[in-house]
Amino acid sequence: MSITQNLTLSISSSSSAFLAPSNFNSRSQVSLQAKSPSICKCIATPQEVETAYKTRVSRNENLGKLQAGYLFPEIGRRKSAHLLKYPDAKIISLGIGDTTEPIPEVISSALAKKSLALSTLEGYSGYGAEQGEKPLRSAIASTFYPDLGIEDDDIFVSDGAKCDISRLQIVFGSNVKMAVQDPSYPAYVDSSVIMGQTGLYQKDVQKFANIEYMKCSPENATREQLVQLVRYAKDNGSIIIHDSAYAMYMSGDNPRSIFEIPGAKEVAIETSSFSKYAGFTGVRLGWSVVPKELLFSDGFPVAKDFNRIVSTCFNGASNISQAGGLACLSPEGLKAMRGVIGYYKENTNIIMETFDSLGFKVYGGKNAPYVWVHFPGQSSWDVFSEILEKTHVVTTPGSGFGPGGEGFVRVSAFGHRENVLEACRRFKELYK
Amino acid sequence: MSITQNLTLSISSSSSAFLAPSNFNSRSQVSLQAKSPSICKCIATPQEVETAYKTRVSRNENLGKLQAGYLFPEIGRRKSAHLLKYPDAKIISLGIGDTTEPIPEVISSALAKKSLALSTLEGYSGYGAEQGEKPLRSAIASTFYPDLGIEDDDIFVSDGAKCDISRLQIVFGSNVKMAVQDPSYPAYVDSSVIMGQTGLYQKDVQKFANIEYMKCSPENATREQLVQLVRYAKDNGSIIIHDSAYAMYMSGDNPRSIFEIPGAKEVAIETSSFSKYAGFTGVRLGWSVVPKELLFSDGFPVAKDFNRIVSTCFNGASNISQAGGLACLSPEGLKAMRGVIGYYKENTNIIMETFDSLGFKVYGGKNAPYVWVHFPGQSSWDVFSEILEKTHVVTTPGSGFGPGGEGFVRVSAFGHRENVLEACRRFKELYK
Incomplete structure (x- = not known):
């Protein structure tokens, strides 16, 4: 029995599409019915509740290869968790490169x-x-x-x-x-x-x-x-x-x-x-x-x-x-954009000078509004966590950008000037 | 010689990614060099000029399976060609389902x-x-x-x-x-x-x-x-x-x-x-x-x-x-949207009644602003072309939506009222 015989759909209604396992064969149901779904007895993970209905569509194995969440939402989650722990903390975000200044x-x-x-x-x-x-x-x-x-x-x-x-x-x-x-x-x-x-x-x-x-x-x-x-x-x-x-x-x-x-x-x-x-x-x-x-x-x-x-x-x-x-x-738009870019570049210099004065080796900052601070021998995520815990400043662990970033923390220069200055004051306090 | 040894890139510069043929192996260049690109002598198609440099990246075979262009850009191209042929024609577009009425x-x-x-x-x-x-x-x-x-x-x-x-x-x-x-x-x-x-x-x-x-x-x-x-x-x-x-x-x-x-x-x-x-x-x-x-x-x-x-x-x-x-x-937005939808539904009725009065079998139009007109035994693209040629009205060939649409032309009800009425006058002239 085929889908075609089973259903009479309309050419004027909304479209629908079916996705079936790759061994799906609507002309002969044998291949589907021969493969009965196995019931998972594991109750450790919430998504595998024994009684929940499961489709027979396999998960795309490529998505299964991905590690944790996409980097920046992951940082967002850690920021939210931090805020739960310290509800009164004045968090400063110098993590994801998110612009903060109004559009001209x-x-x-x-x-x-x-x-x-x-x-x-x-x-x-x-x-x-x-x-x-x-x-x-x-x-x-x-x-x-x-x-x-x-x-x-x-x-x-x-x-x-x-x-x-x-x-x-x-x-x-x-x-x-x-x-x-x-x-x-x-x-x-x-x-x-x-x-x-x-x-x-x-x-x-x-x-x-x-x-x-x-x-x-x-x-x-x-x-x-x-x-x-x-x-x-x-x-x-x-x-x-x-x-x-x-x-x-x-x-x-x-x-x-x-x-x-x-x-x-x-x-x-x-x-x-x-x-x-x-x-x-x-x-x-x-x-x-x-x-x-x-x-x-x-x-x-x-x-x-x-x-x-x-x-x-x-x-x-x-x-x-x-x-x-x-x-x-x-011409006016280009001029206005250059003004915004100049503002963020000044922020970059402030951050560069701060870490430089604290004795850190800093990289980047000249051709992009990001400062890479070197913490030789340390784990990026550990440094990220310590900075967040002690200064309430969100940065980005260098290793989030690949193994070559391990030992670095990236500090974004996107921020209101007073927040960048305040973050730098806290860095100076932490690493004095 | 690996890429790593070849190039020293910066962590602060813009990102770059390389794409290479799947048999690419930077540790040993043999596999690439053994496969020298064949020179194509064919000069019929402009993109295969003998002298042009070609990468060694193969075209994605799935894209090669696609037929012609995506439907609606294809219709856009035919409309442009028609306009070149009849520069003074007042073309009415009832093809792609593109809204025409201002946003409330x-x-x-x-x-x-x-x-x-x-x-x-x-x-x-x-x-x-x-x-x-x-x-x-x-x-x-x-x-x-x-x-x-x-x-x-x-x-x-x-x-x-x-x-x-x-x-x-x-x-x-x-x-x-x-x-x-x-x-x-x-x-x-x-x-x-x-x-x-x-x-x-x-x-x-x-x-x-x-x-x-x-x-x-x-x-x-x-x-x-x-x-x-x-x-x-x-x-x-x-x-x-x-x-x-x-x-x-x-x-x-x-x-x-x-x-x-x-x-x-x-x-x-x-x-x-x-x-x-x-x-x-x-x-x-x-x-x-x-x-x-x-x-x-x-x-x-x-x-x-x-x-x-x-x-x-x-x-x-x-x-x-x-x-x-x-x-x-x-509440105001929903009311305004219902007004716009009502306008297009009236258009739909006008188109339905027109083809109905001309003796055509029409389908759809009740649950979506599209009227499917049946031309039994005829090719959708032929009917599309005839309508465009003789009435300067753009429709959509039913077969563009799949083989099940063959023999139909879809007329969209998205249009200013006067254009819909004018299109219907032309349909009546063509099929009287």
């Missing part, structure tokens, strides 16, 4: 204007292009990639770099091997695991099998090293995903985009974001650059497949956020 | 208010919970699922149902078999193909191998049929994805949510959206309900894995959109 008015007024326009016949718009509105794609290309040969249609507007990282992983699927900077933004490793590119987690080395962890030294990467990276990719046929979400924080001769490196268009994709420039962490707006020159081994353009994924798995960033993005890239 | 002021003013608040110290917010803001989750639960035992934390706020469909597919991975209503919203089938759940497309039957197409009769589904569906899932251990994006358009005794059916919480997930109620197609806001009672075969809650995917592959819907969603669910 020239930008927020554009968001509001678009919002109100949506209630007028002339100003209303529904579905936009999944790739983003043309004026915004054009403004991104001309603002961030002038004279680099990046064209408007190489730009794909998104609801943020984190979301695009997963969409990029969907493009490549399970049949690639990833090498990742260590330490690194955790979404890279986790999305690779989710897509089935890796083996199991190896607790002894804190690494997933079949990911290449490229251990990084504490020194800053230089333009010359990015040139080497592009040359390496070109010699070996690899594809680089370059995350430039902090490009506007960079100083000196460091490249703001990988596409400043000759030849990069044939081997690289870049993801970026308005989050840390305009305070758009909650508004959600980013972009990826997938040059049409980037080809799979069979000559098929990667951009064509990314476009298919964006069209099928996404429906464009909010039209309100996109109107805000366009305002960000106006 | 009670809702747009909440969007604007939140936008402006983001430029104040008190009103600013950065990263929100990936699952959505608590007041919105709570309002969705109490508005759409009163007395159904759905709790606030069963609700996951999203940037739209289409996006959540892909995230749900990521949860299940490649090791499930999908059965889908035929015809169906194309994102279901395409996302299943992308995740590797299917075989190749079989041109003769217009189906992908290893998807079960549940052919639907033109009659409306009833509550009793949904009861049967839940019972079927329960007997067989399957999981149902129920798409209730048009619940507020439904009439009569039809269930607005699958969770009205007893026992559904143990076998079903529901996706939904503000798009077609509040005109949020461009604003982007939806939700999914993943009850904690829904368990994999090993007893692990599906909601826990969905939560992990939402946390890792997504960063929450825009905080502005969420403020709009909360306004939608206020």
